[in-house]
Amino acid sequence: MHLTRFRLNTLRQGARRLLSSPQAMHAAVMGSFAAILPSDTDAPRVxxxxxxxxxxxVFLYVVGPDRPDLTHLVEQAGWPTSSEPGWDTHDYAPxxxxxxxxDTWAFRLTANPVHSIRRADGEPTKRTAHVTPRxxxxxxxxxxDTSGFRVxxxxxxARRLPEGDEYELIVHDRRSAAFGKTERQTGRRNRVPLTTATFDGRLEVTDPDALRTVLTTGLGRAKAYGCGLMTLAPVA
Known part of the structure; x- marks a missing residue:
């Protein structure tokens, strides 16, 4: 596995287009891996x-099975004439x-926090986004508990409030959007809502193997649209 960081040049039109469309960003990310074909349904998770x-x-982080080639991203959304490297990639395994x-680490995670509800008896469950920070x-x-860590x-x-301030955890950069998606089997065009939230906090490792799985395969849904990637950093 490899971890890559790429800085986007937000003054460029290509960067603004990618940042406004999770579908376009997903396609650009997947295009960085020569060995992964669009038709490969069994490809490793990126x-x-x-x-x-x-x-x-603004930074793009990518975790994938191989070293990516982000030349196209540098040309579209970076600094193509700069003498500095366009991106940094590190072997994640060590x-x-x-x-x-x-171990205690600072962490960041952008996720799609949803749950399934049933509005009336006998009706099928419906996936619904959580919209409040709480x-x-x-x-x-x-x-x-099942992901190998404890916040x-x-x-x-140190708690400023009697309730809701029990953890070293904040929620920010909360976003709601919707985009069109074509179903492969029917060809129908659907409107897909996407709610995201970014979590910053501190965690303690409780199960290293389970946490390694989360760090390499993601947490929650909408992974193709920029959700699920957790990264760790030394506690300041």
Whole structure:
């Protein structure tokens, strides 16, 4: 596995087009891997995430099975005449192998927090997005035990609120959008809603193998559209 970071030049039209369309970004990311064909339904999972740290500081992160070639992204949405490398790629395996139970890390995750509800008895369940920070946070906390980590709890004296401030966790960059998608079998064009939220926090590793699976295969749904990629960083 490899982890790649690419900075987008937000002044370029190509970058703005990619950032406005998760479908276009997905196609650009998948086009970075020569060995993965669009028709290959058994291809390894490729994860990606866009971090909007500031207006002119936007990064694309990609986790995939091989080293990607992002030349086309540099030409469309980077600095093609710069002498600096267009992207950084690192072998992910050494980092993943060092994860150990009890380690504490800062983390970031952009996800599609949804749940299934039934509005009336006898009706089929319907997938519905969580739209409030409280429920989005609850979505992540419900998945931590099976995902190999535990979000760090704040000591009582550090909590600013009596409820809702128990964890080293914030939710930000909450977005809702919709885009058209054509069904392969019927050719019908559907409108697909997409709700995303970015989580920043601290976690403690409880099951290294389970966490390695999350880091390489993603968490939650809508992975093709920039959701599910969790990254770790040393605690400051």
């Amino acid at each position: 994860l990606w995430r866009v971090d909007r740290n500031a207006r002119a500081e 980092f993943l192998s060092r994860l150990a139970k009890g 429920h989005q946070m609850g979505w992540l906390l419900q998945r931590q 760090v709890e704040k000591p009582a004296h």
